[in-house]
Amino acid sequence: MALLQQLKSQFVCQMIIWYVFLVSGLIINLLQICTLPLWLVSKQLARRINIRLGYCISSQMVAALEWWSGTECTLYTDPKSYPLYGNENAIVVLNHSHEIDFLCGWTFCDRFGVLGSSKVLAKKELSYVPVIGWMWYFLEIVFCKRKWEEDRRTVAQSLQNLRDYPENYWFLLFCEGTRFTPKKHQISMQVAESKGLPKLKYHLLPRTKGFWITVQNLRGTVAAVYDSTLNFRNNEAPNLLGVLNGRKYHADLYVRRIPLELIPEDEAECAAWLHKLYQEKDSFQEHYTQTGRFPGPTVSPPQRPWALINWLFWACLLLYPLGLLLAQLISTASITTILASVAVCSAVSLGVRWMIGQTEINRSSSYGNKEVHLNNN
Ligand SMILES: CC/C=C\C/C=C\C/C=C\C/C=C\C/C=C\C/C=C\CCC(=O)SCCNC(=O)CCNC(=O)[C@H](O)C(C)(C)COP(=O)(O)OP(=O)(O)OC[C@H]1O[C@@H](n2cnc3c(N)ncnc32)[C@H](O)[C@@H]1OP(=O)(O)O
Numbered sequence: 380m381a382l383l384q385q386l387k388s389q390f391v392c393q394m395i396i397w398y399v400f401l402v403s404g405l406i407i408n409l410l411q412i413c414t415l416p417l418w419l420v421s422k423q424l425a426r427r428i429n430i431r432l433g434y435c436i437s438s439q440m441v442a443a444l445e446w447w448s449g450t451e452c453t454l455y456t457d458p459k460s461y462p463l464y465g466n467e468n469a470i471v472v473l474n475h476s477h478e479i480d481f482l483c484g485w486t487f488c489d490r491f492g493v494l495g496s497s498k499v500l501a502k503k504e505l506s507y508v509p510v511i512g513w514m515w516y517f518l519e520i521v522f523c524k525r526k527w528e529e530d531r532r533t534v535a536q537s538l539q540n541l542r543d544y545p546e547n548y549w550f551l552l553f554c555e556g557t558r559f560t561p562k563k564h565q566i567s568m569q570v571a572e573s574k575g576l577p578k579l580k581y582h583l584l585p586r587t588k589g590f591w592i593t594v595q596n597l598r599g600t601v602a603a604v605y606d607s608t609l610n611f612r613n614n615e616a617p618n619l620l621g622v623l624n625g626r627k628y629h630a631d632l633y634v635r636r637i638p639l640e641l642i643p644e645d646e647a648e649c650a651a652w653l654h655k656l657y658q659e660k661d662s663f664q665e666h667y668t669q670t671g672r673f674p675g676p677t678v679s680p681p682q683r684p685w686a687l688i689n690w691l692f693w694a695c696l697l698l699y700p701l702g703l704l705l706a707q708l709i710s711t712a713s714i715t716t717i718l719a720s721v722a723v724c725s726a727v728s729l730g731v732r733w734m735i736g737q738t739e740i741n742r743s744s745s746y747g748n749k750e751v752h753l754n755n756n
């Protein structure tokens with residue numbers, strides 16, 4: 380067991396995973412481009428094909444979490460809501476304090492069969508990330524600049540486009556708008572104070588505009604909001620490099636299903652509703668800190684084999700030509716070819732390392748970091 384753990388952290392294993400992810404990802408991005416003419420002929424078919432192509436990329440990261448690192452995910456939820464998960468459209472509201480929260484979200488998507496179709500309100504910068512960001516264009520992910528004056532029109536339009544989406548999806552919203560850091564927390568609590576809102580201990584003050592516009596534009600096509608609160612056992616702060624090194628974590632996710640009809644239509648009332656939701660989320664986090672668990676019964680939604688099968692398929696397809704190339708390199712062993720191979724390996728590892736950097740909190744944006752001029756009236 381210890382030997383296997385040692386093996387998982389070896390650089391050569393990392394390189395194999397990165398190589399398969401990057402090369403298969405770029406091939407899939409190319410295939411996605413090839414579907415462009417189809418959008419003009421049959422939009423719904425193009426969407427269904429892209430859902431499957433997207434699955435081939437995102438499920439590789441799910442496979443890394445579930446099969447490589449062996450991370451376990453426990454769901455705390457009402458058993459009456461459980462059968463609805465994956466069988467309806469939903470808006471997911473999730474806390475944003477962990478580097479792999481999006482990946483745990485993807486794992487749950489996979490277990491409920493909505494991984495390829497799931498959506499997120501993502502910052503525009505992520506659309507430039509190769510493989511993942513490029514894939515997102517074809518999955519109709521909603522991007523925002525976090526500048527309301529510009530976003531209010533573009534975000535509403537992108538949301539309207541999802542109204543006739545052909546497969547069930549979960550639309551993820553990190554209402555805090557950025558990852559939790561002590562400084563961002565302190566600033567957002569000043570804003571809370573100026574608005575006369577109670578302080579939150581574990582969350583940043585939620586941004587309400589994105590939530591309101593999402594609910595407004597998806598009303599009638601989305602059945603519920605899944606209020607989701609994520610935590611990791613033993614106070615761990617997991618990260619993507621840990622996952623790729625084969626480190627095992629245990630995620631706990633508390634989900635409450637709230638029918639969409641219960642959410643007020645009026646903007647101010649909707650904002651007040653969201654603030655109250657975050658106060659409740661804060662109390663669930665407090666409960667977790669005190670007791671090591673969330674309230675209510677637990678379930679472990681079954682793991683599905685498709686993410687692993689997909690990874691094995693791409694690995695077989697791409698490692699064979701790589702092996703042939705390496706064999707040829709070794710047999711010819713010219714200094715130029717060796718230098719060229721070292722350069723390619725370095726470029727791959729630098730590229731993927733930069734992509735992993737996008738998930739790291741210490742490289743988080745300055746959004747929410749700037750002192751705001753507060754008006755206490
Ligand atoms: C059964 C299982 C269930 C669940 C499983 C869980 C999950 C799985 C689901 C789906 C997975 C799918 C995909 C996941 C894959 C990958 C995701 C990866 C990452 C992408 C995530 C991101 O990129 S997060 C960043 C982008 N997103 C957001 O920002 C969303 C939230 N933001 C908003 O909604 C904003 O309102 C906005 C972006 C629409 C506009 O932002 P802007 O800044 O322009 O406006 P504001 O909202 O801030 O308006 C100004 C108001 O804010 C007040 N203010 C000022 N400073 C602060 C502060 N520091 N904190 C709080 N508030 C502040 C200011 O006073 C203004 O107040 P008003 O009263 O006028 O509103």
Ligand SMILES: CCCCCCCCCCCCCCCC(=O)OC[C@@H](O)COP(=O)(O)O
Nearest residue numbers: 400439440443511557558734735737738743744
């Ligand atoms: C098998 C996989 C191996 C290869 C790994 C490559 C990894 C590429 C991952 C890129 C995915 C990017 C998703 C990042 C999600 C995220 O967490 O975004 C942060 C935003 O919410 C808020 O940003 P900020 O304001 O900066 O806190």
